[in-house]
Amino acid sequence: xxxxxxxxxxxxxxxxxVLSAGVMVLMIVDILRREQNGASSLAGLSIxxxxxxxxxxxFIWSRPPTEYMEGAVSDGFALSVRLVxxxxxxxxxxxxRNYLPAIERQGGAFYSxxxxxxxxxxxxxxxxxxxxxxxxxxxxxxxxYILSGFYRESPRSIEAAMKYFLLxxxxxxxxxxxxxxxxxxxxxxHYARIHEALSAGxxxxxxxxxxxALLLVGFGFKVSLVPFHxxxxxxxxxxxxxxxxxxxxxxxxxxxxxxxxxMMTALPSYQSQWALPLAILxxxxxxxxxxxxxxxxxxxxxxxxxxVAHAGYILIALVAGSASASSAALFYLFTYAFMNVGAFAVIxxxxxxxxxxxxxxxxxxxxxxxxxPALAAAMAVFMLSLSGIPPLAGFFGKFMVFKAAVExxxxxxxxxxxxxxxxxxxxxxxxVVAMYFQQAEEDGEAQKPGALxxxxxxxxxxxxxxxxxxVIGLQPGLWVDLMRGLGQ
Amino acid sequence: xxxxxxxxxLVGAVVVLLAPSDSLKRWLAFGATIATFVVSLLLLPGWQxxxxxxxxxxxxxxxxxxxxxxxxxxxxxLWLVLLTTLLMPIAVAFSNQHVKQNLxxxxxxxxxxxxxxxxxxxxxxxxxxxxxxxxxxxxMAFLIxxxxxxxxxxxxxxxxxxxxxxxxxxxxxxxxxxxxxxxFDLLALQEAGLPPGLQQLAFLAFALAFAIxxxxxxxxxxxxxxxxxAPTAGSVILAGVLLKLGTYGFLRFxxxxxxxxxxxxxxxxxxxxIVGILYGALVALAQxxxxxxxxxxxVAHMGFIVLxxxxxxxxxxSGAVLQMVNHGLSTGALFLMxxxxxxxxHTRLMEDYGGLWASVPVFCFFFLVVAMSSAGLPGxxxxxxxxAILLGTYKSSPVFAVLGTSGVILAAxxxxxxxxxxxxxxLTNPANFKDKLPDLNWGEIGQLLPLVLLFFAIGxxxxxxxxxxxxxxxxxxxxxxxxxxxxRYADHSSLPTFTSVNNPQTTVD
Numbered sequence: 001x002x003x004x005x006x007x008x009x010x011x012x013x014x015x016x017x018v019l020s021a022g023v024m025v026l027m028i029v030d031i032l033r034r035e036q037n038g039a040s041s042l043a044g045l046s047i048x049x050x051x052x053x054x055x056x057x058x059f060i061w062s063r064p065p066t067e068y069m070e071g072a073v074s075d076g077f078a079l080s081v082r083l084v085x086x087x088x089x090x091x092x093x094x095x096x097r098n099y100l101p102a103i104e105r106q107g108g109a110f111y112s113x114x115x116x117x118x119x120x121x122x123x124x125x126x127x128x129x130x131x132x133x134x135x136x137x138x139x140x141x142x143x144x145y146i147l148s149g150f151y152r153e154s155p156r157s158i159e160a161a162m163k164y165f166l167l168x169x170x171x172x173x174x175x176x177x178x179x180x181x182x183x184x185x186x187x188x189x190h191y192a193r194i195h196e197a198l199s200a201g202x203x204x205x206x207x208x209x210x211x212x213a214l215l216l217v218g219f220g221f222k223v224s225l226v227p228f229h230x231x232x233x234x235x236x237x238x239x240x241x242x243x244x245x246x247x248x249x250x251x252x253x254x255x256x257x258x259x260x261x262x263m264m265t266a267l268p269s270y271q272s273q274w275a276l277p278l279a280i281l282x283x284x285x286x287x288x289x290x291x292x293x294x295x296x297x298x299x300x301x302x303x304x305x306x307x308v309a310h311a312g313y314i315l316i317a318l319v320a321g322s323a324s325a326s327s328a329a330l331f332y333l334f335t336y337a338f339m340n341v342g343a344f345a346v347i348x349x350x351x352x353x354x355x356x357x358x359x360x361x362x363x364x365x366x367x368x369x370x371x372x373p374a375l376a377a378a379m380a381v382f383m384l385s386l387s388g389i390p391p392l393a394g395f396f397g398k399f400m401v402f403k404a405a406v407e408x409x410x411x412x413x414x415x416x417x418x419x420x421x422x423x424x425x426x427x428x429x430x431x432v433v434a435m436y437f438q439q440a441e442e443d444g445e446a447q448k449p450g451a452l453x454x455x456x457x458x459x460x461x462x463x464x465x466x467x468x469x470x471v472i473g474l475q476p477g478l479w480v481d482l483m484r485g486l487g488q
Numbered sequence: 489x490x491x492x493x494x495x496x497x498l499v500g501a502v503v504v505l506l507a508p509s510d511s512l513k514r515w516l517a518f519g520a521t522i523a524t525f526v527v528s529l530l531l532l533p534g535w536q537x538x539x540x541x542x543x544x545x546x547x548x549x550x551x552x553x554x555x556x557x558x559x560x561x562x563x564x565x566l567w568l569v570l571l572t573t574l575l576m577p578i579a580v581a582f583s584n585q586h587v588k589q590n591l592x593x594x595x596x597x598x599x600x601x602x603x604x605x606x607x608x609x610x611x612x613x614x615x616x617x618x619x620x621x622x623x624x625x626x627x628m629a630f631l632i633x634x635x636x637x638x639x640x641x642x643x644x645x646x647x648x649x650x651x652x653x654x655x656x657x658x659x660x661x662x663x664x665x666x667x668x669x670x671x672f673d674l675l676a677l678q679e680a681g682l683p684p685g686l687q688q689l690a691f692l693a694f695a696l697a698f699a700i701x702x703x704x705x706x707x708x709x710x711x712x713x714x715x716x717x718a719p720t721a722g723s724v725i726l727a728g729v730l731l732k733l734g735t736y737g738f739l740r741f742x743x744x745x746x747x748x749x750x751x752x753x754x755x756x757x758x759x760x761x762i763v764g765i766l767y768g769a770l771v772a773l774a775q776x777x778x779x780x781x782x783x784x785x786x787v788a789h790m791g792f793i794v795l796x797x798x799x800x801x802x803x804x805x806s807g808a809v810l811q812m813v814n815h816g817l818s819t820g821a822l823f824l825m826x827x828x829x830x831x832x833x834h835t836r837l838m839e840d841y842g843g844l845w846a847s848v849p850v851f852c853f854f855f856l857v858v859a860m861s862s863a864g865l866p867g868x869x870x871x872x873x874x875x876a877i878l879l880g881t882y883k884s885s886p887v888f889a890v891l892g893t894s895g896v897i898l899a900a901x902x903x904x905x906x907x908x909x910x911x912x913x914x915l916t917n918p919a920n921f922k923d924k925l926p927d928l929n930w931g932e933i934g935q936l937l938p939l940v941l942l943f944f945a946i947g948x949x950x951x952x953x954x955x956x957x958x959x960x961x962x963x964x965x966x967x968x969x970x971x972x973x974x975x976r977y978a979d980h981s982s983l984p985t986f987t988s989v990n991n992p993q994t995t996v997d
Contacts, residue, residue: 384626389625389652390618390619390622390623391623395619403553403663406660406666407667411660411663414660414663415660418657418659418660419657422649422653425649426645429645429648429649433644436633437633437641438641476549476550477549477552480550481552
């Protein structure tokens with residue numbers, strides 16, 4: 001193969017390249033420093049690598065879109081996806097920093113896997129080719145399966161990893177099958193070529209719809225659309241909380257980005273056929289997610305079902321299927337990154353650890369507004385933002401998505417969305433009620449925050465996320481522009 | 489100027505939270521509300537008696553979506569702004585005396601509340617309006633849930649979810665308006681006009697949100713819970729200002745944007761208003777708890793205001809605006825007085841009192857004046873507003889006016905009944921004796937006196953307010969076009985003709 005072809009336009013993948021090199025450095029450093037127990041320095045190194053990745057993304061920010069070997073493109077959309085994923089990665093690493101020593105695990109493998117997951121997620125946003133898309137999907141999925149089971153002393157964590165892996169592998173096979181059918185339909189794995197072939201009347205159009213349906217199973221599993229969401233509560237609850245925080249945002253951003261690009265560049269001519277089924281899935285996902293979340297007593301499970309519901313809101317943007325809708329979805333995920341990771345960070349500060357526990361019950365949050373006012377206030381901000389109360393970031397995420405959907409003529413879907421959003425306020429509010437309006441039970445043991453040694457990191461992440469949620473809410477225009485849609 | 493007015497309380501809230509001691513917090517909070525009041529008074533010297541928006545500020549907020557930070561004030565919102573800025577220092581002064589637990593949080597929430605409410609009254613961009621509208625729920629829900637009485641958590645959740653769910657569809661309607669007009673700017677949308685089909689749907693969505701906030705029968709069920717459970721200062725602000733957001737919404741958004749839909753639904757909403765007036769009054773009559781009585785009286789009084797608005801003529805609407813101010817003043821004062829009594833005796837049941845005139849004459853004097861103001865005694869403020877509303881209603885529908893008038897009689901009945909039970913009769917309960925029950929202190933008199941003076945001032949010289957209200961009301965499109973209701977009575981020559989129908993007026997830009 002011609003080496004010139006290999007390096008031409010390779011700058012399009014600069015952030016991924018930087019991170020890949022970083023992972024190797026990280027693993028080497030891990031081996032060299034194993035004797036010295038340098039877990040926290042590994043966290044620092046990981047953050048440095050991620051920041052380099054952000055720097056690389058910003059470096060190629062203003063370049064014209066370039067495609068690398070018909071496999072990955074670096075356009076505005078891809079850059080925005082990278083930004084969301086990298087932010088989730090940084091926050092995730094920061095949360096893990098004190099968590100790993102608390103569950104007595106070594107950091108090297110953990111951080112390498114987390115960075116690998118970030119690479120896979122970023123690739124999802126750039127992929128313009130079914131093969132690259134599948135590889136990207138597997139890179140981050142495999143990393144996340146292992147990460148979910150990283151808390152080895154907790155049977156629940158092992159169960160989560162097992163469940164996630166088996167079901168995930170099953171979903172991946174659907175995905176591959178769908179990709180194969182699409183390849184058969186369009187005669188190419190490259191999106192633009194598929195589109196060309198199909199709109200020219202060539203290829204085999206009868207394979208398109210079965211292909212979409214099978215791909216939908218794979219994507220639906222990753223972003224937890226109903227009815228492919230069954231794994232979500234168990235995995236979210238069992239996985240180490242920093243992993244949950246990271247994957248709840250990163251997976252969604254990556255899978256939605258990949259899905260968006262596939263549907264809108266390879267299959268736009270079939271939009272009239274895939275939009276309505278997706279709309280129905282969105283209704284199901286929002287409704288089932290919210291109604292089930294109402295009944296949860298564990299905060300992590302509640303947030304798991306809430307994340308199902310949020311997948312439904314974001315799916316509305318895909319139904320709308322316009323350039324502004326894709327940027328709205330990214331903006332939604334951008335706000336979601338801060339509010340959701342922030343919420344999990346607060347859980348880390350309060351969860352019990354050891355034995356079978358790495359979770360917190362809603363009743364255990366009673367009265368924490370008195371014992372730790374700052375954490376409670378931040379949690380209140382996250383909860384209100386997740387339920388979409390202005391002027392917090394979450395409101396504008398929903399607002400942009402709903403606006404794009406109304407513009408595309410999906411007003412009835414938006415009605416379902418806002419009603420769901422009103423329902424969701426109830427369970428988010430319950431956390432606020434517990435924290436502020438109820439008294440702590442005086443058993444003196446459950447309420448102590450900071451079972452962590454020098455729990456500075458969760459507090460730091462909580463503060464950053466809370467400030468971001470408020471600032472984005474007050475000045476949304478700036479950040480909306482940062483999230484660029486497909487073809488923008 | 490309007491931005492300073494809106495965000496001064498929020499700055500105050502932050503400062504109050506950071507202040508080291510409780511006494512400093514008290515002074516800072518009080519100072520912030522007074523400063524806001526002073527800033528709002530500065531609107532008056534430069535005021536022009538024109539229908540247009542004044543002191544307008546307009547900046548880009550989300551340029552990509554054509555959303556602006558757009559503030560302005562006209563005759564309809566001016567007095568509501570002043571009402572808010574006046575009631576706030578009074579409510580803060582009361583809280584400074586009585587709130588013990590977590591004072592800083594309480595005061596900060598009150599100040600946040602003020603920013604939210606002023607934002608609603610001043611916003612001229614639908615998204616900005618919606619943001620302030622929803623934001624106002626948070627501090628109020630916290631005030632009720634944290635500092636309220638026994639059943640506070642239930643009341644707070646009910647208040648929050650009820651009003652939140654009510655305004656959800658309004659967001660969809662706002663987006664639909666944007667889809668049609670390409671802008672979220674109220675004035676631009678108003679000028680562009682909307683197709684009748686969209687008007688019907690959007691009006692229903694907006695009306696639901698506003699009707700819940702007012703609250704219009706049958707959407708009132710959150711109100712008694714919220715009012716009764718809220719701390720006194722919360723009730724004052726809830727009744728005095730927050731309920732006005734609903735009626736203000738009708739005036740500012742529903743009437744100008746959806747004139748066709750408004751005239752279609754005017755009769756229906758008027759009927760609901762009348763049911764609310766009679767129902768609220770009758771239920772108030774049956775209350776033993778003084779605070780519940782005042783709460784239900786709010787349902788009745790707000791019904792009056794809605795009735796005036798949907799008379800869809802100048803008298804009715806001007807009267808409604810005036811009555812919004814009046815109700816804020818008199819119900820605010822009533823809740824304050826109930827609070828003062830409660831802080832002394834820790835009961836709100838009227839049967840625990842009786843004969844208080846003998847022990848606390850100053851309190852009873854104020855109570856009488858406030859009750860009379862609320863009942864609409866001529867010479868006091870309530871009368872002017874109710875009179876104008878009934879006049880306007882009579883012009884559009886005499887039957888509604890007759891039914892509404894019976895509400896006035898009922899109001900006098902339950903208020904006098906309450907006064908008689910509390911103040912008159914024999915002083916029998918030893919807990920109410922003079923040595924046990926102290927009369928109003930100077931601080932409390934200071935809180936009530938401005939309100940009482942305004943009762944008289946508005947009652948005797950309402951034109952000072954009306955002159956500023958009228959131009960904006962006269963410029964409303966629904967006031968200018970002949971309405972369905974009027975046409976129905978066109979052949980009755982005995983009815984007074986409605987002058988401004990025939991007078992061509994300039995429209996608002």
